[in-house]
Amino acid sequence: FCYVCGDGLTGVVFFFFSKGNRHDQEKLLKQSCTLYVGNLSFYTTEEQVYDLFSKSGDVKRIVIGLDKIKKTACGFCFVEYYTRTDAENAMRFINGTRLDDRIIRTDWDAGFKEGRQYGRGKSGGQVRDEYRQDYDPARGGYGKLAQLQRTSDVQHKF
Numbered sequence: 001f002c003y004v005c006g007d008g009l010t011g012v013v014f015f016f017f018s019k020g021n022r023h024d025q026e027k028l029l030k031q032s033c034t035l036y037v038g039n040l041s042f043y044t045t046e047e048q049v050y051d052l053f054s055k056s057g058d059v060k061r062i063v064i065g066l067d068k069i070k071k072t073a074c075g076f077c078f079v080e081y082y083t084r085t086d087a088e089n090a091m092r093f094i095n096g097t098r099l100d101d102r103i104i105r106t107d108w109d110a111g112f113k114e115g116r117q118y119g120r121g122k123s124g125g126q127v128r129d130e131y132r133q134d135y136d137p138a139r140g141g142y143g144k145l146a147q148l149q150r151t152s153d154v155q156h157k158f
Helices: 022-031 046-056 084-093 126-130 142-158
Strands: 003-007 013-017 034-038 057-065 072-081 107-110
Touching: 034 046, 034 084, 046 057, 046 072, 046 084, 072 084, 084 107
Parallel strands: none
Antiparallel strands: 003 013, 034 072, 034 107, 057 072
16 A cells, blocks of 8 residues: 655655554654655766765665666655664755756655665656656656657657
8 A cells, every 4th residue: 555644843744655553654664774865867876875974974875766667866865864863853954955957755664675766757767757747857857758759759760
C-alpha cells in the first residue's frame, strides 16, 4: 500500500510503499537515520551530495538513484547518517536549500534496501519525469511523454 504521513513540524510529507502496516512504518521512520533527497539534477555527483550533507553530521553512505534501464543518475538519492541527530539536523537545515543550482527536498526514509536505487517510471527514470511538460535541462530536457509527443508532432509535419 501507499501511505502518506506529515511530521507535524516541518510540513514535510512522507511517501513510501510497503508491505508492512502503518504502525510499523511510522516506527521505522521515527528511528531512521536515512533521508530521501529529491529534485536533484541528473548531473549532481555523489561528491557534491556528500559535501553538502556532511555539514550536518557524519554521513555513513550515499546511494545515487539510477535510471533502471540506462543506469545513469535520475534525480534522487538516499543519504544515511550514523546517528538520528545528524539526520534530524539535515532535515532541519538542508531541506529546501540549493544544490547544483536546484532547490532540493529531503524526506524521512524508512531505510534503504537494495533495488530502491532504481527509478520506478516506465521508461526507467522517476515517475515524476514521465509526466513533466516543462523543459528542464538539468533533468534531461522535456518529460518522457512530452518528448514522445514532440517527436510525433515533428513526424506528422513531414
